[in-house]
Amino acid sequence: MSGRGPAPRAAVGGLVHESSTFMVDHLGTAGLAAFSCHHGPDLLAEFTGTATVTGGYLDACASAGARVHPAAHARAEPGPAVGADTYRELEERLLSRLREAGDCDVVLLDLHGAGVVVPDRSMDVAVLRAVRALLPRAVLAVTMDLHANVPAELLDLADVVTGFHEYPHTDAADRSRLAGELAFAAARGAVTPVLGQRRLPMLLPPSPTVAGSPAAELRDLVREIERRPGVLACTLFHGFPYADTEQAAASVVTVTDGDPALAQKCADEVADRLMTARERFRTVPLPPERAIRQALAGGPGTVVIGDGSDNPGCGGTGDSTYLLRALLDVPEPTCFATLWDPETVAAAVAAGVGATLPVRLGGRHSWASGPPVEAEATVRAITDGLIVQTAMRRGKRADFGTCARITVGTCDVIVASQRRQVLDPEILLLHGCVPERYRIAAVKSVSHFRAGFAAVTDRMLVADAPGPTARTIEHIPRPGPTRLLWPMSERPAPH
Structure with a gap:
């Protein structure tokens, strides 16, 4: 393709899941019902104008004047590894839509990078193998989460690989x-993407x-490296520490314009810096009771x-009660969102x-959940749990299922029938809970809430309790290969 030739043809799709192998024992495997699926015109309606990976792809297609074939996109909330039958069905849906597209110049895929098909197969590699076999001549671009393994x-299967820089992931669309x-530039011969990688014998906690953070x-x-001559993209992937598989590890991926030596040099530079700074990434846990005391000692305000x-965004059960139990002892108004408990929602x-x-x-x-909280509660509101996100994934809908706001003592608890991470105040506001009116607002999230609640307060803490998705990743029992990585092992095996 060159000059004023025909408009490039681009297929857009994805299969997105962050899979915790530790959660299979608690939640089973992720089935088809867990995935939100869109294809054809529905895909365009769902993602156009949103601050998502697919929204960013559609923007790039518009800028390139491309003829877009919206293939298929499926995403589930992070959770246990994906069942084999579920994966096969989702793969076939994607391939079927790509077959309809015919020969494409560019294929743009939204993948998480930490997807696992039970027991330990990389879902992302499986997707790329299938797509590459179907469309061997297309320029294949992939964007992955910062926590990709x-x-x-x-890298042998994709032509372009980028990942998020920010955590919270506010730069997904960018x-x-x-x-x-880069994919369109490669398709018209303007650049020749070359990939370099350095995998490290380590995994980073959230x-x-x-x-001021090392991250x-x-x-x-x-x-800074991306601004250097010849460098097209550079990403530090933290890895996903709740997947105990051979793929799990931190890594650096660099894309250069036809210069493999430069790609490797840049990847090595970032990797060496990370290895030097690794001790600064250790998590100092803050138990729930201490987090509450620290919050109350800091003066007025939320x-x-x-x-x-x-954190459901790490695959957590979403119904752990440790922080909720500590919150119930606070005599001032507090709120908690959301607790995954379909039975209580139905009763309310x-x-x-x-x-x-x-x-x-x-x-x-x-x-994984702690003991249940038994109490008397008053039902304050019932909703459909549908919101539109305002910070991370801005403009994208989220469905918490039927929800109930109940009051236990001085605490308003939003109970949900779908397991979801809280990214911003919208699910609270839907239930009449204005965050600024509470002394403490507790949310099921580990980091992403920081972007969504930045307009509410700059006083934010993270509480740590027992669980298979704890931030102290070195304390999680793991029988598999990640036990040999830092910080689980002080002398990590070579990678």
């Missing part, structure tokens, strides 16, 4: 737009790119506390707004 084979632009310093380094050990709906009923909140998944 990136095996070397993935990074996919870059991937799309490490937000907040000011922010590494982010700034990869941004404090937002993330339930860091039970049956009782109706204004009713008082006995509840047994959460604690339904053994040690």
